[in-house]
Amino acid sequence: MTAVEILRFALRGLSANKLRSALTTLGILIGVAAVILLVAVGEGSSQRIRENIQRLGANTLTVMPSTTGGGGVVARLLVGGRRGGERSGPRTQAKDLTLQDARALADPTRAPSVKSVSPVVTAQGQTATYEGASHTIGQLVGTYPSYFAASNKPVAKGTYFFNDDVLAARKVIVIGQTVAENLFGTVDPIGKQITVSGVPFTVVGVLKESGSSGFDDADDVAIAPLSAVQQSLTGFGPLGQIIVQAKSADAVDSAQQEITQVLNERHGITDGASADYRILNQATLQETVNEATNTFTVLLAAVAAISLIVGGIGITNIMLVTVTERTREIGIRKAIGAPNRAILGQFLAEATVLSLLGGLLGVAVAVIGAQFTIAGVKPVIVPASIVLALGVSVAIGLFFGAYPAGRAARLRPIEALRFE
Amino acid sequence: MSAATAPAPVLDLRQVTKVYGEGETAVHALRGVTLTVERGDYVAIMGASGSGKSTLMNIVGCLDVPTSGTYLLDGIDVRVLNENQLALVRNRKVGFVFQAFNLIPRMTALANVELPLAYGGMKPAERRRRALAALELVGLADRVGHHPNQLSGGQQQRVAVARAIVTSPALLLADEPTGALDTASGQEVMRIFDRLSASGRTIVLITHEPDIAAHAKRVIRLMDGRIVEDTRRSPVAGPPPLLTEVTS
Numbered sequence: 001m002t003a004v005e006i007l008r009f010a011l012r013g014l015s016a017n018k019l020r021s022a023l024t025t026l027g028i029l030i031g032v033a034a035v036i037l038l039v040a041v042g043e044g045s046s047q048r049i050r051e052n053i054q055r056l057g058a059n060t061l062t063v064m065p066s067t068t069g070g071g072g073v074v075a076r077l078l079v080g081g082r083r084g085g086e087r088s089g090p091r092t093q094a095k096d097l098t099l100q101d102a103r104a105l106a107d108p109t110r111a112p113s114v115k116s117v118s119p120v121v122t123a124q125g126q127t128a129t130y131e132g133a134s135h136t137i138g139q140l141v142g143t144y145p146s147y148f149a150a151s152n153k154p155v156a157k158g159t160y161f162f163n164d165d166v167l168a169a170r171k172v173i174v175i176g177q178t179v180a181e182n183l184f185g186t187v188d189p190i191g192k193q194i195t196v197s198g199v200p201f202t203v204v205g206v207l208k209e210s211g212s213s214g215f216d217d218a219d220d221v222a223i224a225p226l227s228a229v230q231q232s233l234t235g236f237g238p239l240g241q242i243i244v245q246a247k248s249a250d251a252v253d254s255a256q257q258e259i260t261q262v263l264n265e266r267h268g269i270t271d272g273a274s275a276d277y278r279i280l281n282q283a284t285l286q287e288t289v290n291e292a293t294n295t296f297t298v299l300l301a302a303v304a305a306i307s308l309i310v311g312g313i314g315i316t317n318i319m320l321v322t323v324t325e326r327t328r329e330i331g332i333r334k335a336i337g338a339p340n341r342a343i344l345g346q347f348l349a350e351a352t353v354l355s356l357l358g359g360l361l362g363v364a365v366a367v368i369g370a371q372f373t374i375a376g377v378k379p380v381i382v383p384a385s386i387v388l389a390l391g392v393s394v395a396i397g398l399f400f401g402a403y404p405a406g407r408a409a410r411l412r413p414i415e416a417l418r419f420e
Numbered sequence: 421m422s423a424a425t426a427p428a429p430v431l432d433l434r435q436v437t438k439v440y441g442e443g444e445t446a447v448h449a450l451r452g453v454t455l456t457v458e459r460g461d462y463v464a465i466m467g468a469s470g471s472g473k474s475t476l477m478n479i480v481g482c483l484d485v486p487t488s489g490t491y492l493l494d495g496i497d498v499r500v501l502n503e504n505q506l507a508l509v510r511n512r513k514v515g516f517v518f519q520a521f522n523l524i525p526r527m528t529a530l531a532n533v534e535l536p537l538a539y540g541g542m543k544p545a546e547r548r549r550r551a552l553a554a555l556e557l558v559g560l561a562d563r564v565g566h567h568p569n570q571l572s573g574g575q576q577q578r579v580a581v582a583r584a585i586v587t588s589p590a591l592l593l594a595d596e597p598t599g600a601l602d603t604a605s606g607q608e609v610m611r612i613f614d615r616l617s618a619s620g621r622t623i624v625l626i627t628h629e630p631d632i633a634a635h636a637k638r639v640i641r642l643m644d645g646r647i648v649e650d651t652r653r654s655p656v657a658g659p660p661p662l663l664t665e666v667t668s
Contacts, residue, residue: 335516338539
């Protein structure tokens with residue numbers, strides 16, 4: 001008996017009961033497709049998150065006020081205001097981030113690892129108009145020119161604004177692609193004047209498209225000099241955040257330490273008190289997110305693996321039925337001299353063909369399914385998961401087919417022949 | 421083989437017993453059967469149901485092993501063989517023809533006949549040539565591609581005979597081969613057996629019909645697990661008794 005012949009016997013056996021074989025295959029198909037697709041979804045979402053983080057800019061640290069620092073949440077709730085004047089306890093009062101904080105961070109002697117510091121204020125939901133067209137800008141950022149480099153927002157057309165513009169509080173603005181399309185359509189926006197909440201701004205540049213993903217449109221932004229935005233839109237309040245760019249990737253951690261030192265000093269935070277600001281480190285953020293998405297992917301794969309095992313049990317079940325049904329055939333084969341291993345091989349091959357077929361179809365379904373966006377995520381198929389799922393499906397056929405095939409091989413020929 | 425030493429008999433059973441169960445409920449299916457069948461003989465074993473003829477057939481066909489006694493098939497002591505060796509002996513030495521045909525469904529006549537050769541490890545081309553020759557011999561050369569359910573009972577049984585002889589076994593063992601057939605088909609099958617006997621095959625036929633037993637050169641009657649009668653009707657070397665009548 002050659003392997004080809006054993007395979008041919010197996011195919012003949014399976015084709016005798018097409019519906020049953022198809023349904024059993026379906027069990028494995030669903031399992032394999034689920035494994036590959038869910039791992040792909042996990043991979044897709046983790047890639048997207050990584051991209052989003054990278055878009056924040058290279059080697060940057062984001063400093064923002066912390067709501068849990070300073071006087072503490074409870075104290076603040078008691079005084080009824082975020083920046084209540086009354087002291088509610090022995091702990092230091094939470095201080096806002098100020099332009100002075102930003103200037104202190106830019107001091108090259110205190111913070112040698114820092115390349116640039118960009119104070120940022122943001123105004124949300126500002127309506128911009130241009131000759132009757134109107135658009136609500138998702139995020140209007142007031143900042144320094146260094147922001148463009150730090151947050152990885154290059155200009156596609158026109159220019160950035162400059163330090164002069166900040167000093168003079170000139171009403172110039174760089175707009176994102178979405179804003180440009182909505183306000184100007186095909187018209188070249190450079191040099192045109194738009195009105196943001198009643199204040200006229202001159203468009204000097206258009207940002208390069210960064211591609212929107214998921215829920216927030218990264219191109220629905222506008223960037224103007226800090227002083228101009230504060231003067232006309234937000235008022236001279238506290239900063240929303242400070243973007244700090246480190247000199248290099250290696251300097252990010254030391255930059256973080258320097259920022260902590262400077263800000264602790266300025267905000268009067270001593271050991272034991274929790275800080276009233278938060279530093280978002282892109283590297284650590286990425287690590288954390290990677291860990292979380294890995295856990296998520298493993299979890300998805302585990303759920304899918306369970307369905308694969310259920311499919312395997314389906315194979316055992318159907319093979320047991322097949323062996324019982326074909327007891328007489330097994331008896332005949334044994335009477336004409338089939339050795340036990342030939343019978344074992346035949347039924348193992350049937351089980352393996354079932355599961356391998358299911359596996360291959362599962363891969364096909366998964367590959368097709370991965371072309372669609374699932375739950376807002378574009379799945380990214382991991383080649384290793386295909387190999388793994390196929391390998392596992394073959395192993396499942398062998399493992400779950402072993403018991404029924406062994407039973408068939410051990411049948412005694414006279415009893416098998418007597419079976420009706 | 422020299423003329424001085426006689427070849428080993430195809431079947432050599434000595435004091436073979438078979439007991440099913442134990443103690444009080446033990447059933448003595450065979451109570452000491454001693455039987456020798458020479459090469460080229462054509463033996464009919466007759467007996468009522470319960471006489472032990474099925475048990476004898478299972479032992480002779482190596483589907484079962486005796487409880488005591490010795491059994492040599494073509495000179496091989498069957499009692500010392502393990503399961504896989506028994507399978508090999510069945511494959512090489514014995515050709516079975518069953519009452520219920522026992523062809524494998526969904527396989528063509530040709531594939532059914534090739535099957536014992538496949539288990540014997542023969543190359544596909546040689547296998548096909550031999551299977552076609554065997555089918556030709558039983559007069560079914562034009563039905564090789566048919567499935568069992570496309571064949572009549574008589575044709576199915578002839579395929580079964582072809583499958584039994586394709587390995588050139590030492591012994592052709594038929595268990596009520598005409599039991600499920602009408603008279604005409606039965607006669608057809610028996611004519612094939614007669615021809616095979618005339619060409620020198622050793623045949624053991626199990627039957628309860630005297631008409632069928634009449635084809636054999638030697639008739640053995642079993643009763644309660646013992647041989648009660650052993651009649652030779654024509655010499656081992658000669659043609660079977662009914663062959664001339666059929667061919668005339």
